Amino acid sequence: MPGMRRPGAPPSLSDVARTAGVSAATVSRIVNGDFGRASSVTIHKVQAAIAGLGYRPNHAGRSLRRRESQIVAMLSPNLDNPAMAAIAASTEQALRDAGYVMVLCDTHDRPELQDEYLEAMRAQLARGYILVSAVPSPGLRAAMARGEAIVCVNRRNPLGPSPFVGIDNRKAGADVADRFHELGITALAAIRPAVMSSSIAERIEGFLDRCTEHGLKRAAIPVAAGTGPDHLAMGYDAIRALVAEHGWPAGLLCPSDLMAYAAYRHASETGRTIPGATRIIGIDNNTFNQWIAPWLSSVEIPYRDFGPVVVEQLEACWEGAALADRILPHRLVQR
């Protein structure tokens, strides 16, 4: 008998249609909330059939027909960083609430991987792309040229303007400078990655600029660079370089908390007292700080609030709306 349900397979739209005694078109309209042109008796029959069979629309069929899926790709450089994990978690939640599903891709900050994921997600008909720290790459350029919905988080799109969600990084750096000024600490330094993203560069610049406004000479503030696979290793490399050349400062800016953790370790190893002899101020304010890093003041970034804003930006892209940056508030948490 043609059109019969195969046992074991989930019920399809046509199963619902047959059960309710209506056409597939009618069921489709009702499933999609188009109640305007169906009699209430039909609507009831269809809803009863849907409930009875436990019907859920098959997204492969829908995607094929609509030429778009519910899939949003999140490209994140590194889930080991609690800040990135917090962004991923809050974005996952917000996407889900809006009816999408998040596919996670770990780029390790590498352009080839970013491109591979961009291509793979295109084949999945991804509806949009959230790049939590984009790096320049040919595939990113191609996606922009195709007019894909792209939202950049934390780090600005290095290849041109894209909707952005983040904080005022220059101001965050300046706030750290202000705090050291309040404390009367003038022997300052900073560490940084050898190759800087826009966000880190802005934090360092904001810090140095404000220091000069407070009367310090920029040349008197050493900024040591480090390299490594993650912010822990990179921070460790940088702090050793800094201390080797300039000794320990009295106040140290670490543009991420993981770098601050690395500095703390080097301090422990070299007998430097934290925060007694050197005050460290980080950026991120990871959850763990309040539990096990009472020595660390840090600029809190509201990563848990990023998700809904990211989704708003994405939906604005789909509607072709303007692409104003969304800058969220930060605050220095003192410990």
Added chain:
Amino acid sequence: MPGMRRPGAPPSLSDVARTAGVSAATVSRIVNGDFGRASSVTIHKVQAAIAGLGYRPNHAGRSLRRRESQIVAMLSPNLDNPAMAAIAASTEQALRDAGYVMVLCDTHDRPELQDEYLEAMRAQLARGYILVSAVPSPGLRAAMARGEAIVCVNRRNPLGPSPFVGIDNRKAGADVADRFHELGITALAAIRPAVMSSSIAERIEGFLDRCTEHGLKRAAIPVAAGTGPDHLAMGYDAIRALVAEHGWPAGLLCPSDLMAYAAYRHASETGRTIPGATRIIGIDNNTFNQWIAPWLSSVEIPYRDFGPVVVEQLEACWEGAALADRILPHRLVQR
């Protein structure tokens, strides 16, 4: 002109067929690696067309036809826990290497959310489900009844046997007991969540059993329970209860590192010296410990190795193979 490509749309299989001057069936076979029955000249023509057009198979079409997608659902209770983030990251990598994509779902350990995600992923034709700490729920029972591919990580399936990836939790607890024994510490205690998963329960049991083998009386080892939205809050609740009733022990087992962080904070607040007066041993050995928690010994769990093993289990499910547990090695890292 019928069959013409719409500009802007990605090339389809039939575009490739037209360009190469062959049928869609032939292209499909070659795309899927079925080279056995095509002449080498045809293969070359098709491969040239694929490269020339930049063709990638559309997964919606493929999923619809094959009735299965490349999507694997990962249900994780909480990405804020670095251990969970590490599992997610390594699994994402391993799935990607095997040609799948991972959709992340944050269940917050809640049965309703677990069921909602299970249903949503079914509508996406998910090929398999990775449950990192499953909770009992009707939807889980239904998925098992349908014969879905389900792999449980860390925590065993509370509703019946499922392929499992984890460590020997009893042994991990026993190893902690052995370490305290070596150190000659006999005033022991532990904290735990009020409602325990299999993994935590086994850690506590293994610890207590080994303690009795070392001549301690089980009743002399207080185990305080706590509640809270995450292991930090829950651990904090538990340690306060423990200390309030029994005072600080000399040796404390925390069945997760986050609980150890909470204990450390309470120690700081109450002036208890760690590790001088109380030694804490955790389980997980989070990456950060070596940087900022030199006071914490911990049982290292090789979360970074979980991914490939999880994928092996999943593929075994698909092939209907046996479901032997995969127990990975752990070791106590002393600090």
Added chain:
DNA sequence: CTGAAAGCGCTTACAG
């Protein structure tokens, strides 16, 4: 070695 044809589940102009 190759292709025509059917069909996976869905949506959407179009006709009535």
Added chain:
DNA sequence: CTGAAAGCGCTTACAG
């Protein structure tokens, strides 16, 4: 208010 029909991109017996 409702339905028949076409088609999204792909795969797979089947025929030759």
